[in-house]
Amino acid sequence: MTRLAASAAEMINGLAEEGGDGWAEAEKAVFPDLYLCPGECQRPQKVNKGGTIRKHKANKGDVLPCTGSGAPILTARIPRRSKSGFYKDPVTEVLLRSVTTILNQGSAHEALVYWAAKVTAETAMDNVFAMLEAARTEEGRAEFIKWLKQEPNRRKDERADVGSAVHKLVECKILGEPAPVGLLANPDLRPYIDHFNRWVDEWEIDFEASEMVVANYEEPYAGTLDYLFRSRPLARKLGVPSDTLFPGDTKTGGTLNGQTYDGNVHGVYPEAGLQMSAYRAAPWGWLRDGTRIKLPPRHDVGVILHLRPEGYNLYPARCGDDMYEVFQTIRRVAEFNTGLAKNVIGEPLTLDDDETKEEAA
DSSP states (O other), rough: OOOOOOOHHHTTOOOOOOOOOOHHHHHEEEEESSEEEESSSEEEEEBTTTSSBBOOOSSSSSSOOOOOTTTTTTGGGGEEEESSSSEEEEOOOEEEEHHHHHHHHOOOOHHHHHHHHHHHHHHHHHHHHHHHTTTTTTHHHHHHHHHHTTTHHHHHHHHHHHHHHHHHHHHHHHHTTOOOOOHOOOOTOOOOOOOHHHHHHHHHHHEEEEEEEEEETTTTTEEEEEEEEEEEHHHHTTTTTTTTTEEEEEEEESOOEEETTSSSTBOOOOOOHHHHHHHOOOOEEOTTOOOOEEEOEEEEEEEEEEEEOOOOOOOOEEEEEHHHHHHHHHHHHHHHHHTTTSSSSOOOOOHHHHHHHHOOO
């Protein structure tokens, strides 16, 4: 079977997942000294450290550089996510807003508000004596409040670290590549991988792609999907052909079988379906050699693999056209929040002196 597997680790060892800084990591890529210029000269030319063809002339005596000068090659052609939340296509220089950035900027996260309040209150109670001591002075009070309000961010960072590590190990497992020794040596991560392997065996998972950058130029947006796969047991469950291609996403937060106050699975939220719907609707993806390809059709039901140290659950998730319509609405809201919203309200209006005098008369 021809594989589309295009992984960040495959393409550039250690490339950040969506949410990381791909620009910095891209500098670690190793490119050949010479590469066939795609421009008018069509000859091997020297390659810059960043993976672009060095500036040159097509023919001796030309006054203009060859049209292939500066062209990205191999993995340098793959869009990378910057800290600003955009992917930049190195070939077209088009900026594509990240899927996760769109969801963060365009949709409310009420559950996170309640969670942050709960975490802050718990931390205050756990440190009540320190809080009382800090309250004795204005400086101590200010410092304690500053420390306390950062607790939700500290918790999120800890969970993100675990999620990133598990994703990296999963990625290496899918690709058959050596995993970072430091991650393998961490006993806290071992259960996650054991349960992932069990899921692969029990559901007869046949991976087609992992950590593939996908893009939609018409909307425009881009993102990095977790994986595409085939599974005969899943196909039977859903009553579809055995060679159906499914999108999948791994979540490591929350609690297994837990529920939130509004009845959602703790750690697996409806936004995951919106995220996968965007990846599913993206027509383009990049192979490991940097080639951009047209992606095959993907099923309108994907799966969320909820991995926890105590086990795993596999949840079906709608990610079809109806979910994509919602994502498009959220994308427009995100564009409003980061653009037009800044210019909706003007300065306070005042009456001119002449108008005030006329009214008085």
